[in-house]
Every structure is written in C-alpha cells, then in structure tokens.
Amino acid sequence: MTRDKYQARLLRNEEYPLWDTLVRKSPQGSIFSNSEYLQILADATNNRLQMVGCFEDNTLIGGCSLFVRKKRLRGTHAVSNGPDTPFCGFISQKADPGRVRKSEMEYTECINALCDYIENQNYSLISVTNSPELMDIRPFLRRGWRGAVAYTYYIDLLYADIDSFSTSVKKSILAAQKKNLVYEASKDAKSHCGILTEVFQHSHALPPFNETVIKRFLNFFHSNNSGDMRIIKDSSGNILASYIWLWDNNRAYAWSGGALPSTEFQDGGANKLMFYSFLEELKEKGLPEVNIMHGNTPRLTSFATGFNPRLVPYYIVERNSFYIRCLKGLQHYLNR
Template sequence: MSEIQIRELGPAEYKLWDELVETSSCGTVFHTSDWLTLCRDTFSKDLKIYGCFQEDALVGGFPLFIRKMNGIFKVASSTCEMTPYGGIVIKDFPGASVRKQVQESHEILNQLRVFLSNMKLDSIEMKLSPDFKDIRPFTWNGWESGVFYAYYLNLEKDIDAGLSKDLKKNINKSAKEGLVVKKLKDSNLYYNLFSMVYTRQNLSSPVQKIFFDRVIELVERKNIGEMWIAETPEGERVAAQIRVWDKQRVYAWTASSDPSYRKSGANSLIYYNVISDLKVEGHKEINMLAANHSQFTDFITGFNPELVPHYLINYTSQRYKLLRVCRGLFKK
C-alpha cells in the first residue's frame, strides 16, 4: 500500500469528507460536516475532522469533539448530545476478497490508531456506526471496547404482519378516539413536548430550543428528514417525532409526547403511521435506535425488528486511569 498521511481537514476540505461519508458503508448522516458543525456551533464544541490520505485520495478519517477536563485532562469523543454515532469512516473495497479487504482496511485503521495515540489525549471515546464491523486493529493494541445495540426494521416487509397484539390494540384505540398523524415543521412545538418529558422527571432539558431550530432547518434544506405530530380531534398536539435519514436508512432520531396522554395510544399510532409513511416514500430500513434503554425495549420489539450490535472503542492514558481509580476510592 502507498504511504498514508493523516492531518486535520480545513473547512474548505469538508466537501471531501462528505463525499467519503456518502460513499462509505459506515458513514451516516451524523458523520456529515453539516451535522457536525451544527453540533459544534450549538453546543460550543471544539470540533476537529481528520483525514487519512493515500496518493492524495481521502480513504478514511474521523471527527472528534475535544475538551479540557478540570483544566488538565484533554478528552475527546466522536459524538455529542443527540448524536448516536460518530467516529471512524473508511472507504469500502467492493469486489475485493476477504483477505484483501482486511489487509487494506487494517492498514488504514492501524495508521489512524497510531495517529490517535500520538495526539496525547487522555481519553478518546468513539461510538461507531453499526456498519463499522471490524475493531480488531484497536482491541489488538490495548484499546478497550464495548457493545451496544440498535433495532433495525425492514420497511420492505409487511409491517402489519409483524405487529404485536398489544401494539395493534393501542393503534386501533387511538385511531378510534380520533387522533390523527400529519407532517409539520414546528421546532417550538417539538421543544415543548421534548421538555415535558424531562420536567416530569424533575430534570432540565439536555438541549435548548435553538438546537431543534437548526436541525429542522437543516433537514428541510438538505431533504434528510421530516417531523410528524399526533393531534387530538380538538387540535391538541400530544406527540411528535423527528426522523432523519441518509443513503442507507432512516433513523428514529427523537420522539416526544405529552406525559398526560401516555395511555391514549398516541405513541403507538404516531410510530406506526410514520413507519408506514416512510415505507410508502420508498425508504427501505429504519434504525429504531432504542435498544440500549430497557424501558423502551418492550414497545419497540412490538414492531418485530432485528437486533443489531455496534461498538464503542476507548483509549485511556495512564494518568487518566489513575484519576478514575482515585475517584472510585474516594466514592467508597
């Protein structure tokens, strides 16, 4: 393999990055420069995107949000608030044998791993997309790993045939009560419903309204998502969802509802109608995202989805490990 060079990308090179994300199977809408810079600006993050070049072609890379902790430790994460996936993206090798794919991809990944280790960061955490399947160049060299899950629903199958009895009952109940589902772009409404979920738990919202303002503007401008609401016959809006997508699938990015309507079946109706709408629009698959939260599993599995694993990889410096040990002792 030709010599590989890795360096930070300038804003003028973000188009190159987006082209790699678009063509790589492990790239997602959450890897795009539009999404990353939106998060950077909204949450006041320090964003860096690094590119891996081979003969002037971008063959891999990764974004990182970097911050100082306690004024001493430099920690980095591939994701931030409301961003489920991030981290490494590398080019695909279509048509290559398994051995050739492993050789080519591991050469890139090992170079990226060495570069990351040389950045002198105290902690690096990357939650990778489900299509990033081979983390061995990292785990073979001392990185820690963890397994998370997602639920995928095939929209090309008969959705109704896979529904559980309880889900069908709730869908029919809410429909008989006159609830309707429709598309609507309204960040004020979404934020109000989103905040209710946290207020009920005596918690503050993890994001401000401006974040939803900018996401809805982005998905409309780029045609990468839509917002739906569930409304009572009296015109009261009781539930909402925002779904985003890329070339591979839809992501059930965020859903909120008025807690006082928990027993109305509104959540079941809006999930079902949105999925049915996406199917009609020609989308082939939806990542329902809720598999890592036990309180949502029973509801989501009512749609008969497939459980899919994805990985987190983590590097920790010796002094940061010592800090964690000391904190653990202090808590005891």
C-alpha cells in the same frame, strides 16, 4: 504494504465536501457523520470539531470525526458522539468483497494511520462510538484500545406492517385510529421543544437541545431533504406527540421526540400511532430499514420491541491516559 503509504491529518474547512462524499459512499457513513450536522452539534455542545482524514495518494479513503473539549482537572477529551447522536466515529471506503485479504490489510493500515495521528495529540481520553456497520475493531484492540458493545434496533420496512407488531401494540394503534387523531407535518420547533421539556421533566432532566438549536437542525434537514417533523393532535388541536425523523441513502432514524402523558391514551396509543404512521411514510420513500434506537435504555426497550425489530450491536473503542486510569481507579475505590 507499508503504513507510510497512508497519511492522516486534520481536514481543512475547504476539504469538508471531500469528507461528505466519502460519508455518502462509506458503509459506515450516515447523516450523523455529515460535516454540517457535526458542526451544528459542536456549536450546540460548545466543543471543537476535528475531522481527521486518511489519504492514500491524495485520495481521502477514511477518517474519524471528533469533538474536543478541555475538562477541568481531567485534561482534553476527544469523543465522537453527542446528544441525540448515538454514533459516527470512524469511516472507511467500501471494501471489495472479492478481495478479502487485500481489503482487510487496507482497512487495518487506514485505521492504524488514523490512530497514530489521534494518539499523538495526547488526549487524556479518547472515546469513539462507531456505526453498526463498522464490525471489525481488531485493529484498535491490537493497539491496546478497549472495546465495548452497545445495541440498537432496526426495523425491516419490507416486512413492517401492523400485523407484524406485538398484539398489544397492534391493539393500541387500532384504538388510537378510532379517536380521530390528526397526523401531520410540522415545522414548529417551539412546540417540539415544549413536548420534550415536559417529557424530560419526569426524569428531572432537561432536553438535549433548546429551540434555537432544533431550528438550526430542522433548517439543515429540510435544505438537504434528510429529515422532517411529524405531530399527532387530538380533535381539539392539542399536540400529543412530536417526532423528528432523519434519513440518508441507507436508512431512516428515529432522532428526537416524545409523547405527553394522557389519561385517554394511557397505553401510549398516540405515540405508537405516530411510529406506525411514519413507518408507512418511509416505505413510500423506498428506504429499506429504520434505526429506532432505544436498545440501551431499559425503560424504552419494551416500547421498541413491540414493533418486532431486530437487535443490532455496535462498538465503542476507547483509549485513556495513565492519569485518567488512575482517576477512574480512585473513583471506583471511593465508591465501594
């Protein structure tokens, strides 16, 4: 098997349906790798979307999506993720579990072809955060790329019920249920952004997306039946929490949301009831699991672990130019 058998190049716009078909079939594919999702994100972050595909005999068998942007004094950066998009990165066709040697060789050749193309673009920095389902980063390490690990939390819906949660979470949910709170669907992007703005203000930050972008995402999710928004209101009609959840053919994702501070729910009961209520909805959809994120932010892990999830690693691969390595070295020296 030779590398010449695999050809990597940029995909044309008319080839994006081929990409989306591969995303649906690939173990690493998710809603975050959908071409329309990626284009909305690229527009919102003022980046240029590049979809690199690997072909074998004119068949698309793998690829990598990148957001490309010129950085002043730092060259051109190519990264795979963005706001509220924890991973996407490299995807490949499903391997044959009965032919491990052949599958690993094909996977390695596909990754090498993609890396050859990406490296030849002379980006000053390449950073790709991959799906948790991409477990083999050896081809990148052999090429001199660096690897790092991040974490997320999965909840197995088959075993997720209120009795499986921590004692404090269970107590908060039961108390919130007695307060006559209203859990319902919503399409109000403005109120969702209002909640996010208040939540982010506590960290002296701005929410990742404005109302226009949230509306565009919601239109995409609704048109593809891949996401929806839920809110929790009190008896006076005040919105206490708002969340947008996504799903694909593999699992669901806690995508965007937050809860307002409340003297009545100082234990976060409204927020916990929101999570529990949507988990029950997702069970009815027949989805096997939920990726609830929060694995890399210490202030959020205590909330996530109360739902008794399992910790799942995922991998970041990076390649920096000599110039960027020198800049980082200088910055580290100056910060000592």
